[in-house]
Amino acid sequence: MTGPHGPLNLTGELSLEVDGVGVQVHADGADVRIVAEDVGDFVARVREAATARSGVAPGRRDLGGLAEALAEAGITAHLASPTRPVAVAGAGVHSPAGGLLLGTRLVRPRAAVVVLAVGGGRRLLVAGASVLALGLVLARRRR
């Protein structure tokens, strides 16, 4: 499944520091890996930005839309802490657990997140993937 312009290709290394919290983004072809020193804090900052932009906090529907956009672009996004994977979203992901917990099978929550999802861990996934959504939006505007 790809978008109207075919699959996208991402390359590069990006270091972010969000209010002192370090985040590394590594992109190689169809795979993007986001590693945050403190995933929860980073996700909270991204959610704040998304909420400030739209006036509404992102939710399950936004997560599903984002995962679909990633899949259509042929991109697989991996969100992790320095010690463990948190979630995988986008192309090639088909997760019954994601469908049950997060409302989309295009996101595969890893073990740690399955527990958190019940008490608000969905926020982690929404915000973490939002960084990739920003990149995809920018890419579409440039075409």
Added chain:
Amino acid sequence: MTVEVPRETGSDAPRATWRLNGTLRITTAENASRG
């Protein structure tokens, strides 16, 4: 590059500081294969 990102809605909203360093290149896969 440093970007100040609003934490809330409104013109006087407090801001978070995002510092970015590096490169992220996004192309179509077709263009990437052309080099």
